[in-house]
Amino acid sequence: MGSIDLAGRVALVTGATSGIGAATAELFAERGAYVLVAGRDAVRGESVVAGIRERGGKADFLAADLADADSAHRLAQQATELGGGAVDILVNSAGVFPFGPTADASARDVDAVYDLNVKVPFHLVARLAPAMAGRGSGAIVNVSTMVAEYGAAGMALYGSSKAALNLLTKAWAAEFGPSGVRVNAVEPGPTRTGGTAAMGEGLDALASQAPAGRPAEAREIAEAIAYLAGDAASFVQGAILPVDGGRTAV
Template identity: 50%
Template structure:
């Protein structure tokens, strides 16, 4: 099988578990040298070990992306030291504390926007200069609830709406300089580690898929966007959501 990312390097935030981990494994299998990043050294090292055992290249860069420019810039610097130059950046890390508008306190608001919006903004700011003139790919993670509102996600969904808007703005800003920027909007994705019923399963009723998705579905989309197969794709949000946002299946 041709390795579509052979010879390229990739930094993936929040890649010690779930969607980020699946993307890291998929990129490595396609030949990329992956920088796994997250707050947990043990889980990060485990992902790196798994990639290396499968014949891939990977290193771990610990990072607590709290929204400060300093934290994001430090990760960019550490990742660059590990691989020399970052060709692909995946802004995946995010948090989702359950809350309603009435129950959200100011520190929670600031923390969610810090992790979900400010951190990727300043990380992109730090990485883009090394891509200019040499080419690069940025992939952001949005969410289906950025465009199909539900009553218990106003804070989180607004941050993902911001990331989808940044995707289009960055595509306009950086595209002429050889950098492709796109996003993936996952539906309900259940980690393989999850035990028992998932509260999101009910959200997939009435969709073509009729069930939640696996992290590999998101990883496959990320590989496509990172590869030359998507060389003519700019500023797009790819829905990988089992049809949740675009289709209603009516039972007769």
Template identity: 50%
Template sequence: MTGLAGKTALVTGATAGIGQAVATRLADHGAEVVVHGRDSRRGAELVSAIAGRGGRARFVAADLSVAGDVERLAAEAGEVDILVNNAGVYELAPTPETSADSVDRHLAINTRAPFQLVAALAPGMVERGHGAIVNVSSTAATSVAPIGAAYAASKAALDTLTRYWATEFGGAGLRVNGVASGPVRTPGTEPLLAAAGDAMDQVTARGRIGDPEEIADVVLFLVEEHSSYVNGAVVAVHGGERSLLPG
């Protein structure tokens, strides 16, 4: 599996959950992966695991809530052919219980950091005449709920940026797409899933929560040449929406 041989990929939020699955999948297919996260220990463990599978990876730590750290991450990543904006924060609370700091944190990590990374790295892709960017979004951007408005707004903004960037850079050989993930079982979502019990398995037509690897497979498709005519799409990967109507 060497379809990405010779390419370098930066995956943000890669030390757990969907990001870890994406980083591993891209490395398995030949890409050299720049693994981003905040925890150096977990970063080293993932780099070692990828090497153990015959892949290549290196770790760069950065706090995406700090604009200067995002700029440093882009500089240390260097020339990349693939950018996966996966890192995100979600604090699901009603609006009156959501602080201004929480709103700022959602927008900084989920929206501003991807904007900065694209601004820094897309020009190099354009100069080289090729590149692929995938923004990992959420079905929360389009499916409303009584809580989590700040999170949903930050992801809806990312979906809009995806379409704008696809138009801005598409004529220069760079493709930009999104993956709107439904509920997925990760270390971060485990407490929520545990509290909801079996009820969470009924929120999708598939009758179960998704696995990180299922999201990673769609990301892989969007960065490979098999999807060469896909640009500006936000692909919903949620197991199918279940109707709330009786019968």
């Protein structure tokens, strides 16, 4: 066990049944948080929870499809109840990342991306941040993407949804920061996860454009999220932290 700077905190992590979300849940638990693992797949979710418990951590699974405002509201209520009346940390990690030509995206595709990548975080923050502000403390970390920073063919739908999340991050920092709630975001670059495995060599090709020259491991992104959620980042508010191997720096 390393740092325990999240001891006693209740952390809700969406999209926590795999990839970056699962790595974040596991790291938070290692650092002492009680982690609420939220996601659609109960089998994978319970597996993440079991792994955390085997290592001495505390976690529970919350099933959530996060398809609309009602599902976000239900998750916020369930998390608050399991957390004994409080959620101290919210990580908006759930998301979809479709790539492809703009003309190929259906109206349903556009709605699905914006519902999960933009509207659900909005509704979760609307339900959870005021209570954090009332207590005078809290941390929210949004998981964005490097392609929210620059134009890329095939990335219009995904990149624009995360660019919206970046602006929400700054607006929420302005809104809730004076009450002690820190709101920040991370922008991962290409990362090896179950979800990106389908990209095959394309993932390595994309990663080769950055100074690091390789994809990230999910744990590397989780470390940045844990930093922003923890006390070491006490003076960091409204930041959009690139964790992309240097891609947006060149």
